[in-house]
Amino acid sequence: MTTVYGTGFEMASTGIIAAADVLDSSRIFMDTVTFKTGAFALAVEQPAPITTGVNWVRFAYSGAVSEAWSTVWFAKRGSAKETRIEFLLSDGNTVGFRASAGTRIWDAYRGETKIANGTTTIPDTFQLFEIHVLVADSGGKLDLSINGVVEHALTTDTKPGSSSIIDHLRFYLTGTSVGDEFNIDDLTLSESAAPGDIRYISKVPDGDSAVTWTRSAGGTNFSLVDEIPPSDADYVETATNTNQDLYTLADYSLSNTIKHIVQWIRGFSTPSGGEFKMQVKSGATTSEETTSGLAAAVEYVSRILETDPDTLLAWNTTGFNAALVGQEAVVTTETVRVTQHIIEIGFDQNSSSLLRPLGLDVDLESGSRAWVTAWDSGTLSLKRLPATLASSTAFSFGAATEAQIDARTFFLSPYTPAFFGTANLNDIIYVYGRWNDGAVTHIEKSTDGGATFVDIGDSATWGADWVGGFFADDASTLFAIINGASPALYRSLNGGTSWSNLSVTPFDVDPQAVSKHADGRILIANRVAAAQMVAFA
Numbered sequence: 001m002t003t004v005y006g007t008g009f010e011m012a013s014t015g016i017i018a019a020a021d022v023l024d025s026s027r028i029f030m031d032t033v034t035f036k037t038g039a040f041a042l043a044v045e046q047p048a049p050i051t052t053g054v055n056w057v058r059f060a061y062s063g064a065v066s067e068a069w070s071t072v073w074f075a076k077r078g079s080a081k082e083t084r085i086e087f088l089l090s091d092g093n094t095v096g097f098r099a100s101a102g103t104r105i106w107d108a109y110r111g112e113t114k115i116a117n118g119t120t121t122i123p124d125t126f127q128l129f130e131i132h133v134l135v136a137d138s139g140g141k142l143d144l145s146i147n148g149v150v151e152h153a154l155t156t157d158t159k160p161g162s163s164s165i166i167d168h169l170r171f172y173l174t175g176t177s178v179g180d181e182f183n184i185d186d187l188t189l190s191e192s193a194a195p196g197d198i199r200y201i202s203k204v205p206d207g208d209s210a211v212t213w214t215r216s217a218g219g220t221n222f223s224l225v226d227e228i229p230p231s232d233a234d235y236v237e238t239a240t241n242t243n244q245d246l247y248t249l250a251d252y253s254l255s256n257t258i259k260h261i262v263q264w265i266r267g268f269s270t271p272s273g274g275e276f277k278m279q280v281k282s283g284a285t286t287s288e289e290t291t292s293g294l295a296a297a298v299e300y301v302s303r304i305l306e307t308d309p310d311t312l313l314a315w316n317t318t319g320f321n322a323a324l325v326g327q328e329a330v331v332t333t334e335t336v337r338v339t340q341h342i343i344e345i346g347f348d349q350n351s352s353s354l355l356r357p358l359g360l361d362v363d364l365e366s367g368s369r370a371w372v373t374a375w376d377s378g379t380l381s382l383k384r385l386p387a388t389l390a391s392s393t394a395f396s397f398g399a400a401t402e403a404q405i406d407a408r409t410f411f412l413s414p415y416t417p418a419f420f421g422t423a424n425l426n427d428i429i430y431v432y433g434r435w436n437d438g439a440v441t442h443i444e445k446s447t448d449g450g451a452t453f454v455d456i457g458d459s460a461t462w463g464a465d466w467v468g469g470f471f472a473d474d475a476s477t478l479f480a481i482i483n484g485a486s487p488a489l490y491r492s493l494n495g496g497t498s499w500s501n502l503s504v505t506p507f508d509v510d511p512q513a514v515s516k517h518a519d520g521r522i523l524i525a526n527r528v529a530a531a532q533m534v535a536f537a
Contacts, residue, residue, distance in 0.1 A: 008200025274334030456496025
């Protein structure tokens with residue numbers, strides 16, 4: 001993947017944003033209260049006194065592509081004024097999404113022309129925005145998913161002017177009153193593929209490995225460049241060419257997969273023009289990149305490393321924790337100074353050893369097994385637990401993001417029917433819910449104890465809705481409660497080959513809330529509003 005920008009704003013300084021990339025720098029700040037990951041987020045606001053009524057901040061692509069992706073955790077604060085997330089093209093035109101004044105619904109725009117209405121009202125809390133654009137007169141793409149739910153998936157003209165080249169992703173706020181603002185956290189820009197839910201945490205130097213730069217004070221170099229927020233009163237500096245500082249880092253201890261690291265260095269040159277090499281040493285290999293002439297005023301320089309320099313493979317925890325970071329002076333008559341050195345680790349929130357159980361059902365036929373559906377390291381799975389509770393069988397139903405699980409866009413629940421004394425039916429297991437956006441699946445059935453599954457749901461009819469309740473009278477007579485736009489009770493008399501709509505249900509149904517009475521009635525419990533039970537004859 002070609003990641004061109006990434007940050008969780010963990011250096012705690014708006015200095016990472018160049019003057020040209022924000023309209024009014026006095027109206028942005030690092031928020032230590034409202035953030036998604038780490039300890040900081042970028043806030044863009046409309047404080048008093050109002051001057052322009054508009055503020056924006058932008059982040060650069062390479063300026064050489066017409067297709068781009070981005071993920072960001074975004075919190076819109078208030079709905080009085082219009083907010084935009086848009087791609088800024090080289091001719092000054094834009095294509096992207098806008099939440100109009102008075103709404104929290106994101107519409108799609110090509111330039112100033114609305115090309116599609118949004119449908120979902122988004123709360124004023126952090127939401128995962130996944131954005132994709134292909135700029136073209138015909139066959140262009142403009143996609144937006146919020147918390148894993150598709151809001152726009154457009155194939156249309158996305159080229160508003162003469163240029164198809166993407167320069168920036170811009171976050172834009174209009175307003176003439178105090179109080180409107182938005183927060184940005186965990187931002188990733190890519191030019192090759194969707195980044196996924198990338199989060200960022202920071203690691204700062206925690207020891208000197210080999211140091212030759214001069215200290216402003218104290219007895220260690222690392223302690224002068226590790227402050228968050230940065231302190232320009234503490235620093236290391238040198239006027240000697242090739243002088244080098246290398247530092248150890250605090251260990252990375254999460255189980256999530258490292259997707260890339262971002263090296264940030266804050267410094268300047270006296271006079272301007274001095275440079276340093278940004279260095280990461282892994283094993284016997286040093287990766288370095290020389291800055292292109294530092295200014296006389298303090299600034300940030302950064303770079304992204306998607307692979308371990310020593311192995312040329314993806315970073316792993318062992319490799320990162322053994323790495324050193326630092327800088328080497330490239331000067332003639334200048335003095336270069338560094339006041340902060342920080343590494344942001346971009347990790348995949350959906351690639352970890354995290355296990356989240358979703359549903360549980362006990363196999364009453366055998367009496368010694370339990371079935372659990374789970375979100376396991378980014379994958380939906382069914383696990384069979386024997387009496388010892390050690391997982392002995394697992395079946396994967398494909399990938400899912402944490403946002404899809406949190407929003408219940410994807411959900412799996414197990415069901416094991418009790419056909420007491422019926423031969424050859426004790427290994428029947430069903431899973432139900434909703435998963436797989438590519439070909440929405442609602443119910444699957446196994447007859448071999450979870451080794452294989454076949455789809456038996458009526459996906460063509462149920463569409464994006466999901467099965468909230470399910471049970472079986474026998475191997476042929478099945479009942480499914482459909483949640484969504486038109487809640488209904490469905491029945492199949494042929495093991496799921498076909499389904500018929502028996503009745504409209506008055507509310508969505510939670511898993512395990514459906515059972516059958518001895519007199520034949522179907523009982524559905526409800527906790528959405530006032531507690532009640534509905535019975536269907």
